[in-house]
Amino acid sequence: MESLASAVYLTLAIAVVGGYLLGSIPFGLIATRLGGAGDIRQIGSGNIGATNVLRSGRKDLALITLLGDAGKGVVAVLLARYLTHGNPMVIALAGGAAFLGHLFPVWLKFKGGKGVATFYGVLLSAAWPVGALAAITWLAMAAIFRISSLAALTAAVLAAPFAIATDQPRPILGLAIFMAILIFIRHRENIARLLKGEEPKIGKKKPAEPAPAEAP
Known part of the structure; x- marks a missing residue:
């Protein structure tokens, strides 16, 4: 009995710790440095995600970042599915x-991205109907309004209703709610700019901060 409990705890530890470490891999930073675009933390919003990488003018690096950030969520979920036969x-x-790892990566002193690509990777692999509906929502909102943050926030807030509509297990519903709450928290500044009508559109650089006035 003890050996069975130990095996369960070990499996859980591997799934959770492995998921966090996978999520902590900063693909945006790695891609921009290896691609010769410098440190993405010094560009635009300073975020390590694909939207900010796109502001560097390198669509190829933004695509690599998007796939990497989504992919680490997929791998984390598939690892857990394999270890537990779908628990x-x-x-x-x-x-x-994995989502927390992206937001708070141990390699970057817990200063990570906003989690949108990882959010989709996790949802698509954990409950593909929810992930697909969330992705379609993002694409539709992005096509209409051309604002990445608005598209992401809309998809996040609808993820839980999508989970309910597709009859997902309660843990998956809880996961969708958990990630949506953190996405809203991480997008506080974006929400403030949206309310002011100042949020930059997809592909456009974030306006530079005004220089401080010199003392007379």
């Missing part, structure tokens, strides 16, 4: 851990 609770914990 929804462990899958949700591993996916949530």
Whole structure:
């Protein structure tokens, strides 16, 4: 009995810790440095995600970042699915851990991205109907308004209703709610700019901060 419990705890630890470490891989920073675009943290908003990488003018690096950030969520969930033969609770914990890893990566002193691509990767692999509907929502909103943050926030807030509509297990519903809340928290500044009508559109550089006035 003890050996069985130990095996369960070990499996859970591998899924959660492995998910977090996978999520912590900063693909945006790695791609821009290896691609000769410098440190993405010094460009635009300073975020390590694909939207900010696009502001560097390198669409190829932005695509690599998008695929990498989504892919690490996919791998974390698939690892948990393989280890537990599809246990929804462990899958949700591993996916949530990967998402937290992207937001708070140990390699970057816990200063990470906003989690949108990883959010989609986790959802698509944990519950593909929810992920697909969220992705379609993002594409539709982005096509209409050309504002990445608005598209992401809309998709995030609809993820839980999508999970309910497609009859997903409770852990997956909890995962969708958990990630949506953190996406809203991480997008506080974006929300403030949206309310002011100042949020930059996709592909456009974020306006530079005004220089401080010199003392007379």
